[in-house]
Every structure is written in structure tokens, then in C-alpha cells.
Amino acid sequence: MKLIELTVNGLTRQVAAHETETLVQVLRREFTTLGVREACGLGVCGSCTVLVDGEPRSACLILAGLADGLALETVEGLGTIERLHPIQQAFVDRSGFQCSYCTPGFILAAKALLAENPRPTREEVRESLAGNLCRCGSYTNILDSVLEAAERMEAGGDDGAAAEGDA
Amino acid sequence: MSFGTSVPYVDARERVTGSVDFVSNLEIPGMLHARCLRSPYAHASVARIDASRATRLSGVGAVLTGPKLLAQSVNSTFGLFIRDQPIVATDRVRYAGDVVAAVAAVDQATADEALDLIEVEYEELPAVFDVEQALEPGAPILHPGPRILQSRRPDILARQPGFEGTNVIHLFTQRKGDVAAGFEAADTIIENTFSSPPVGHVPLEPHVAVAQFAPDRLVVWSSSQAPHWLALELAWVFKLPISSVRVIVTTLGGGYGAKIDPSIEPIAAVLARMAGRPVRLALDRREEFLTHTKHGARVRIRTGARRDGTLVAHEATCWYNGGAYAKETPEKIFRGYASMGPYRVPNVHVDSYGVYTNIVPSAAFRGFGIPQVAWAHESQMDILADELAIDPIDLRMRNVLVPGDQFSTGERIEEDLRYPKLIEGAASYLGWGERPVREEHGTKVTGRAISAIIKGMSAFPSSSIVKLNGDGSLNVLTSTVEMGQGSLTTLAQIAAHEAGLPLEHVRVSTPDTAHTPWDQMTAASRSTNSMGRAIRAAVRDAKGQLLDLAADRMEVAATDLEVVEGMIRPKGVPEKSLPVAAILGPSRLGNILGRGSYFGQSHLDTETGQGIGSPQWHPAVCACEVEVDRETGKVEITKLRLFLYIGRMINPINCQLQVQGAALMGLGQALFEELSWDEQGRLLNPNLSDYLIPSFLDMPDEIGQTILEEPDTIDVHGIGETGLPSVMPAVANAVSRAVGVRITELPITPEKVRELL
Numbered sequence: 001m002k003l004i005e006l007t008v009n010g011l012t013r014q015v016a017a018h019e020t021e022t023l024v025q026v027l028r029r030e031f032t033t034l035g036v037r038e039a040c041g042l043g044v045c046g047s048c049t050v051l052v053d054g055e056p057r058s059a060c061l062i063l064a065g066l067a068d069g070l071a072l073e074t075v076e077g078l079g080t081i082e083r084l085h086p087i088q089q090a091f092v093d094r095s096g097f098q099c100s101y102c103t104p105g106f107i108l109a110a111k112a113l114l115a116e117n118p119r120p121t122r123e124e125v126r127e128s129l130a131g132n133l134c135r136c137g138s139y140t141n142i143l144d145s146v147l148e149a150a151e152r153m154e155a156g157g158d159d160g161a162a163a164e165g166d167a
Numbered sequence: 168m169s170f171g172t173s174v175p176y177v178d179a180r181e182r183v184t185g186s187v188d189f190v191s192n193l194e195i196p197g198m199l200h201a202r203c204l205r206s207p208y209a210h211a212s213v214a215r216i217d218a219s220r221a222t223r224l225s226g227v228g229a230v231l232t233g234p235k236l237l238a239q240s241v242n243s244t245f246g247l248f249i250r251d252q253p254i255v256a257t258d259r260v261r262y263a264g265d266v267v268a269a270v271a272a273v274d275q276a277t278a279d280e281a282l283d284l285i286e287v288e289y290e291e292l293p294a295v296f297d298v299e300q301a302l303e304p305g306a307p308i309l310h311p312g313p314r315i316l317q318s319r320r321p322d323i324l325a326r327q328p329g330f331e332g333t334n335v336i337h338l339f340t341q342r343k344g345d346v347a348a349g350f351e352a353a354d355t356i357i358e359n360t361f362s363s364p365p366v367g368h369v370p371l372e373p374h375v376a377v378a379q380f381a382p383d384r385l386v387v388w389s390s391s392q393a394p395h396w397l398a399l400e401l402a403w404v405f406k407l408p409i410s411s412v413r414v415i416v417t418t419l420g421g422g423y424g425a426k427i428d429p430s431i432e433p434i435a436a437v438l439a440r441m442a443g444r445p446v447r448l449a450l451d452r453r454e455e456f457l458t459h460t461k462h463g464a465r466v467r468i469r470t471g472a473r474r475d476g477t478l479v480a481h482e483a484t485c486w487y488n489g490g491a492y493a494k495e496t497p498e499k500i501f502r503g504y505a506s507m508g509p510y511r512v513p514n515v516h517v518d519s520y521g522v523y524t525n526i527v528p529s530a531a532f533r534g535f536g537i538p539q540v541a542w543a544h545e546s547q548m549d550i551l552a553d554e555l556a557i558d559p560i561d562l563r564m565r566n567v568l569v570p571g572d573q574f575s576t577g578e579r580i581e582e583d584l585r586y587p588k589l590i591e592g593a594a595s596y597l598g599w600g601e602r603p604v605r606e607e608h609g610t611k612v613t614g615r616a617i618s619a620i621i622k623g624m625s626a627f628p629s630s631s632i633v634k635l636n637g638d639g640s641l642n643v644l645t646s647t648v649e650m651g652q653g654s655l656t657t658l659a660q661i662a663a664h665e666a667g668l669p670l671e672h673v674r675v676s677t678p679d680t681a682h683t684p685w686d687q688m689t690a691a692s693r694s695t696n697s698m699g700r701a702i703r704a705a706v707r708d709a710k711g712q713l714l715d716l717a718a719d720r721m722e723v724a725a726t727d728l729e730v731v732e733g734m735i736r737p738k739g740v741p742e743k744s745l746p747v748a749a750i751l752g753p754s755r756l757g758n759i760l761g762r763g764s765y766f767g768q769s770h771l772d773t774e775t776g777q778g779i780g781s782p783q784w785h786p787a788v789c790a791c792e793v794e795v796d797r798e799t800g801k802v803e804i805t806k807l808r809l810f811l812y813i814g815r816m817i818n819p820i821n822c823q824l825q826v827q828g829a830a831l832m833g834l835g836q837a838l839f840e841e842l843s844w845d846e847q848g849r850l851l852n853p854n855l856s857d858y859l860i861p862s863f864l865d866m867p868d869e870i871g872q873t874i875l876e877e878p879d880t881i882d883v884h885g886i887g888e889t890g891l892p893s894v895m896p897a898v899a900n901a902v903s904r905a906v907g908v909r910i911t912e913l914p915i916t917p918e919k920v921r922e923l924l
Contacts, residue, residue, distance in 0.1 A: 018276065034185060034186065034189075035184070035186070037189075037191075039373075039452065039855075040452050040854065040855035040856075041451060041854075042855060044855050045371065045855055047371055074185070075183075075184060075185040076185060076186075078184070081181065084184070091179075091183045092175050092180060092183055095173070095176065095824060096183075097176075097182055097651075098421075098652065098825075099371070099372070099418075099420045099421040099650060100182035100420075100651065101371040101372045101421060103183060103185070104185040107183060126863040126866065129863050130862050130863045131862075132862075133855070133860055133862055134371075135369050135371050135421050136421060136651050136828045137827055137828035137830070137831030137832060138824055138827070139827075139831065139863055140823070141820070141823070141824060142863075143863075
């Protein structure tokens, strides 16, 4: 076991972890960020996506022993149930999921995309989110959700952190 | 009213914030974590197993091996139709990946360490992987001993004794008309064999179960699609009354059929009893691939037709590869009844085998046996069309079932399934007759084609209780499992519609077998129809009681009252309406209970396969356009559109999600999904790096659905599976139109196409 310091959604804590544990296990156990989910364990499906410096990373590929000092964001850092982030609201309004096991990963990947490219084309969304897999096959609705979010966030003129759902 | 509108999922906010209650989130104080030791051999006797070092390892709570299992007062095997699967291997292992021991420890790392300390000596046995070889005399027999059969299906039981000591899991036969005379009368006879490989379900949330044992009571939280069926099976294993076994299911991260049959739950429960502590068993991705597959299948099909295209005879032999254990195979092979497709064929002869082999056991998979036969009959139809020089659309139109026609089961299909309209829609979408079905541009060639399928719905009972509360709100108690299909929403829409209540006042339960009544399973596209009917009956029961109360209070005959948006209204006199609460509150009843059940019947004769095949039939037609690269053989699906008739849509956006999800799963199976084994029977690609599932990049440029409705009905079809089986043959037919290459073995890989070009 080793003590590591992690900053998760703005909260900094020292936690104990096996060096061989992955960040997914540590985040779920120590920070109860249950939106971070392991599905493939190989970094190919995007279900365990977290944002590190705004960039999507697969938490299943990050060993706890190498995560000391990391600051990261999970879906729990976006909106709350009462006050959704505009991307989350768009996923609600466009039903951008079925089982939703992959949804936090898609939402975080979409956030990273929209930060870099606020009005992506359909093709750009597809390419950018190709590293996230949805076995339920909700891709059309996910695409519509991301484009809808982009439109609303641009109209809202901010990063949407305080925007209300406006379905 | 919400019925018929695209309301968002009732739990959408939880889903987008990551806070939805998956079974995999569950933690219980004192819980141990289990891991399984799996056989490296496809077929072997377990000569010796020594777990003493594992048992002594610090942090280990329980170690389960064959001898320890047999020392307990439990039934050591389980299974939905044939109880042939040991909780852990007791005498032999039957596939590479079969569970030979399991450990529960304080954490997974310790459990893994303990697994390394278990010594197993195997004596290898000859193995068999091919379905036809497994049926040959002298083939290695996987289950030589007497079979423990479930009693609930007399039609299956009756035939079973003949199969003991063979690798036949079960055989379905269908005899209709005179097939020899039919072929005699045919102008053209064609015969082909089509095969499809095992593929993975790949729910992103792998199987997970947490078991807690009190001395005479078992509670299991499981990612099960069939909680009551699981409770029944656990009651058998532990020799407990069903009332002492409680299965709780919250929400699943996908199922697609993989989570119907019990698999990991008996292991977790035995470990929990041994350890005296709760035990969690969660599969990793590799183990998920090693636990269930879709049945690989070979279907040989012989078709006789007149010169004008009229089908006169159909003969088929289907071999479904069941793998090491029977699971749902005895039921699944009945789908041989659809091996001719949605067509009138007067003379039919079908033998459909489920076969034991030494590979990963096959389970239900979205479409339940239909994709395997649809791949055959819809490829065959296009081949036949070419043979007869008839347009493939015309050939289908000439033969397709219309109301009053007899299906292969002998039953007359009275519901208007609208096949001609669906086929016309697909043809028109592709521009059939307006432009060539084949167009060249450089090295790429475009081809267009369609397919048509018919799918039944398993006939099993559903029941529900509703609780109309004093404030006029409604709880629906149901064992339907929310696995992403949106049942919490659509069932609430059904209940709200029937009750006359606003959607926000209706809440649908998740399953808890101690409290929610029996439902067989959430599968077979049956919940919306079957549970929907049960819920409607329960609501009518409660509403009847409410209106009787209201009749006294309002001095109006109950038959002259209706409930609209939470108000009890004398018909035609809206100003005299009273809220439901104004009647129920003063009644001091607390709540009104309503109960309802539905059991759609089907029965097929054991020898002839004649009778009723399904309480309801589901039609789908697929329109597909592909672009084939003549140099690389790569097939790209550029257009994919499904045409369905479903009675009525309760929630159109959920229908879109389900249909497109099925279409994309079909796309994966058409183009690249395939599990493969080495010569020793070891699975070569049990991970998402070597086994690909469709991503955003595989999505066709155009993907969509056209859903026909009957506006006057509120009787609905399920929709979860219907589209899938039609996709693979539509793709193959389009490839054939483009480049003249006929692929008969899925998937349609660039290598296969290039080789034939």
C-alpha cells in the first residue's frame, strides 16, 4: 500500500492504494465516483474515461502508483441531478443512451471535444468519440445529443456550468 | 397523456450523472470478493484437486472445489431446462474456461493469489468442437450420465430420454404437408449451407452477483434478466422453499440475452454460505467472454419453387452449437420453425438440433435463434431469385405471409403483419426499379438489397400488482428488469394511460422476488406486450374498485365514471369531477390493490411441430446499401434502414433506440464479430482489443427505421430484437448484388470477399 494524493472534481485527498491497482478501482473505492466504470480493462472502450487537464484518459490504464498528484474530473464533477450540465441536459432531452453504462465516458469525451471545437460537424463528433463504445448502439442519439449541447452552449455563451435545462 | 410520445427515460437524470443504481455498484459491509479458477483444457477429468494451501492463505474466507461442493447438502448442478451445469466442476471440465474452483477473500488480489495456490491435476479427454462431428458415432460424449430434467416443459421432457448418452441436447422436428411431393412438383430446387459463428453479447457491465446467506435464507443481488427463474433455480440448489430465496435486481448495464440463465450466482451463494459472509462475484471482460456466447450454427436448406417463384417445398437441417451446457438451447432450437422465413410453404420438413460441444456454452442472444435461420433463408431467397431470373422483391412479394395464410406451424396468422407494405417501403427507400441495384465508381461498387424475417415471442407468464395510493399516485410492482431498454419508462406510460393518471404519479418497481410477482424473464421482446398486458389488467382491477367507491360517494353509476389525468369524472359532466385522492382518502383504505396477469399461449406438437408457435409474430424487413472495394474486399454499409410493424409505439424515441441498437448489433455480426478458438479449444479473442464491437466509425452514413402502426390498437409488439436478424442477410445480398460474390459463412470479412472476387 502507498499513500497517494489525488484531486478529484476539486477535492484533494490522500488515499491509500495498492501500487498495482488501477485508478478506476481507487476512484470507485475512495471517492465513490461510480460514474467511472471498467468495461474492457484495456483502454479501448472509454467507459472509465476521466478528464486530466481537460483531456480524456482511460482510468483503467493508469496505475495508482503512478497517479500521485493527479488532478482529474469525473462525470460527478459536471452537473447535479437538480442542476445538469448542458451536455447532460442534451443527453436527457435527446435520449442519448440506453443502458447508460458508457454515458459518463461519452459525456466527458464530448466535454473535451466541445472545449476544443465548440461547433463540431457530425463527422467531427463521430471521429472524436470513436474511442468510446456503446454496445446498445445509441450512436444516432448520442450524436444528436452532442450537437444539441454544442448549439445550446454556444447560445448560452459560457461553458454551461450554470445553465439550466431548457428543453 | 404520455402514451405514444417520446418522453425521456424516467431515470434519465440519474443516467447522465452516473448515479444510476447498477448492481455492480453494490457494497455490503463485510463483503468478500470471489474469483474463479478456470480450466485450461477443453475436455478433461479432474484427477486431483488440492486447495489446502489456498485455504490457509491469510484473508481467504472460503475455497470451493468439486469435493467440497459434493460434501455440502446442496444439489450440485443447475440449468433452466436440463440441470447439467455443475456449480464448480465435480468430475470433469467440458470447455477451456469451465470453472474448476472458486475463492472468496477480503479483496480480489488476495482471491487471485489464492487461486494460484490451488493444485489441479487434469487427465485430458478427447474433445469435439464441430456440431456434425459431435453427432457422429464414437464422438466424445460430454454428458454421459443420466440427465436431470426440469419438469416445466412436458413437450421437451417427452423427447429427452432418446438423447441420453449422446451429444444431442435436444431435437425439434417439423413435418407439414408432403415434402417429397413438394420437391417433385418443383421446377427448381436449390440447396445451400449457411453458417454463423459464436459471437459475444458484450454487455459493458459484466455479470455481477452479491450473495448473502442466513442459515435458512438466501438473498442474492444479481445482474439477472430473469430474477424469478434464478430464485427458483437457487431454491433447487439449496433445497429451500422459494419464499426463502430472494433475488434483487436494480439496473443492468446491458444484457442482450447473456444474463437470462443462472451462471455465477450459485457460485457466489455457496461461497457465501461457506464463508458466513456476503460474497461478491464480478466477472472481468475475459471471463464474460468465457461464460456465454450466441449459438454458432450451421443451417442446410433445400428449397423447391415453381418457375413463377411460388415456393412449394422447404427442407432444413439446423445445427445449433450449444457448447458445453444446455442452458436455453432446448427452447432455442424450436426456431427451426422459421427456417423458411415469413413465407407460405405448403410442404415443410425441418430437423433442428441443439448439440453439446467443448466450447463456451451458448446462451440466449438477442433474436433467440432467428438470426441463425434468417441468415440462411434470406440468403437463399436471393440465390433463388437469381436462379429463377425473378426480381428478389417480386419473389418475396409472391410468397410472403398475408393475413389468413398458414405458417410452417400450421397456424393461420390472422394479424395483419403488413409484409407487402414493409417490403414496398424497403424497395422504395433503395430506389428499386428507378436505378440499377449495382453501380460502379472507380474501384468501388455499390449494391442494394433487402431481406425479410419473422420472429416469435416466447410464451411465458407475466404478473403484476399495482398499489393505488391514498393520494392518487400509483406504484406498479413488476419483475421486469430495466437493462437499458427503458422499461421503467414505457411500462409507466402503459400504466398511466390505463389508469388515467399523469406519468409523474406512476412509479414502476425494479424486481425483488420477495415483493414483486412472477415474471419469467425480461427477454424475447416480450415485456412491453406481456408485462404490459399484466399491468393493464392490474390497473383495471384497481380502477374498478376505485370507481365502485366513487360511485357510492358521487351517486353516479360506476359505468358512467372515468378517470382522466387523476380526476374521476362523470362521463360528459367534467365540472362534477373529483380528484382520486378525494375518494380514496376518506375511504380510509390506505391503498387499493389491483392484480393482473397474462400468459400468452403457444404449443407445438412434439413430432410434427404443428400448433401455435407464438402468441404474437413480429415482422421486419431490412433495406441495405453497401459499397464494396474491389481491391481490398472491404464492405462498407452506407445505408441501413429497418421497416417494422409493431402495433403501436408507446415511446417513439425509445423505439428508435431499440431498432437502431439491434441494427448496429446486426452490422457487427454481418461484418466482423466472431469468436475464434485454437485447435485445443482455447478462445483466442476474449477481449475488446481482439474482438471488436461497432463504434461510431462503423455507423452507416444513413441509418434509420420506418415503423408502421395501427392507430386504433393499444396492443403492442415488443421491438428489442426484431430488427437484428434481418441485417446480416441483407448485407450479404447487397454484397452479392455489388460484386457477384456469395458469402455463406459469417462474418463478411474483406479476406473472404477478396478471395472470391
